[in-house]
Amino acid sequence: MDLLFNSPELLIILTVLIIGVFGAFLFFRKKKKREPLRETSKERELKALKEEVSQREVRKLVSLEDALKNTQKNFWGRIGEKLSGKSFSPSDLEDIEEVLYTSDLGPKTVQKLFSSIENKMSDISGADNLRSVLRNEILGIFKNVESGSSDLALRPDGPTVWMVVGVNGAGKTTTIGKLAAKMSEQGKKVLIAAGDTFRAAADAQLKVWSERANVDIYSPENIKDPSAIAFDACTKGKAGQYDLVIVDTAGRLHTQKNLMEELKKIKRVMAKVESTAPHEVLLVLDANSGQNALMQAQEFHEALGVTGVIITKMDGSAKGGVAVGVACDVGLPVKMIGVGESVEDLRPFSPQDFVTSII
Ligand SMILES: Nc1nc2c(ncn2[C@@H]2O[C@H](COP(=O)(O)OP(=O)(O)O)[C@@H](O)[C@H]2O)c(=O)[nH]1
Ligand SMILES: [Mg+2]
Incomplete structure (x- = not known):
């Protein structure tokens, strides 16, 4: 000790050493603490999506009547108000025509309903x-295009390929997740393909759904060409003896023409792997887009030959009347409807239940 105090050089070296060791200790401690913050943005997104999904799971089942309450108010509710209690006379026709035209039914549908009245x-x-x-007329419209037969094509000796299309935000990825869960529950071996290479985090969103639905996912990080993904997915579907391959696609409004060309290519490429594929071209429409949904349906159908329509976000929308327009104005069957964000909120479309809920 005396030696230490008598030799200032030794004291300085020792002090520097102690400070150095302490500094290093602090540095590594801080670094270790910071470790969890080094999650990639993708991991964070995945975590947030998982939490969101598990929160939704505790929600109660929505009844169809509840889901369609706003559409009911917007349609029959307004007609009922005009007629309230009094008998029907020709002078009421104008009011009824106005309600029909402002209920997102589609012009052809309105003319049909009105002339029947x-x-x-x-x-x-x-x-x-x-x-x-009104109920009978609308039921007839749905029957004409076999709406309500919610059975989607499933080949006994697989793989069946479903291509899912629609504009951005319509609910394609969510619907694919719900469909995959349903099919997996029925014992089908399902592969879902992340063909939306345009939207950021679309693959992460599909991954969450694949985990929930307990199905396989094909989501190659290094392939950006959706046709290549569709081709690979169908090839994997065949080689891996999957019953069903569901292919997600991108939807962009502003480059509609390019999008349609890209979608046509995806469809062609699928047929190269399996000549009869895709076995369903499912168009997802957001009920809230009302009349616009009918225009989308026309365009997608012309380009791709849509085989069935799924209308999402019926819950809370006042524009659910669009389902009748899809059947009458566009001539396409409504196969299913979405009434919420969780798995059990994708329901087979029942014309009878729909009609009695809105009228
Ligand atoms: N309320 C409600 N929300 C839905 C429904 N279907 C999808 N969504 C929500 O709509 C948003 C867009 O869906 P997404 O699947 O990402 O659309 P995509 O861009 O077509 O793939 C998400 O927040 C979904 O949770 C539905 O039936 N009801
Ligand atoms: Mg999507």
Whole structure:
């Protein structure tokens, strides 16, 4: 000790050493503490999505009537208000026509419904008669295009390929997750393919759904060409003896023409692997887009030959009448509807239940 105090050089060296060791200790401690913050943005997104999904799981099942409450108010609710209690007379026709035109049914549908009311004027004495005329007419429209047959194509000796299309935000990825979960529950071996290479984090979103649905996912990080992904997915579907391959696609409004060309290419490429594929081209429409959804349906159908429509976000939307327009104005069957964000919120479309919920 005396030696230490008598030799200032030794004291300085020792002090520097102690400070150095302490500094290094602090540095490594801080670094270790910072470690969890080094999650990649992708991991963070995945975590947030997982939390969101598990929160939704505790939600209760939505009844169809509840989901369609706003559409009911917007359609029959307004007609009922106009007629309230009084008997039906030709002077009410104008009011009814106005309600029909502002219920997102589509112009062709409105003309059909309106002329049917005009033709049956002598039999309609009040709201109840009018209600049954409208119900029957709409049921007839759905029947014409076999809406309500929610069975989607499934080949006995697989793989069946479903291509899912629609504009951005319509609910494609969510619907694919719900469909995959349903099919997996039925014992099908399902592969979902992350063909939306345009939207940031679309693959992470699909990954969460693949985990929930307990199905396989094909989501190559280094391939950006959606046709190549579709091709590979169908090839894997065949080689891996999958029953079903569901291919997600991108949807962009502003480059509609390019998008359609890209989608047509994806469709062609699928047929190269399996000549009859895709076995379903499912168009996902957001109920809230109302009349615009009908235009989307026309365009997608012209380009791709849509085989069935799934209308999402019926819950809370006042524009659910668009389902009738899809069947009558565009001539496409409505196969399923989305009434919320969790798995059980994808329901087979029942024309009967739909009609009695909105009228
Ligand atoms: N309320 C409600 N939200 C839905 C429904 N379907 C999808 N969504 C939500 O709509 C948003 C867009 O869906 P997404 O699947 O990413 O659309 P995509 O861009 O077409 O793939 C997400 O927040 C979904 O949770 C539905 O039936 N009801
Ligand atoms: Mg998507």
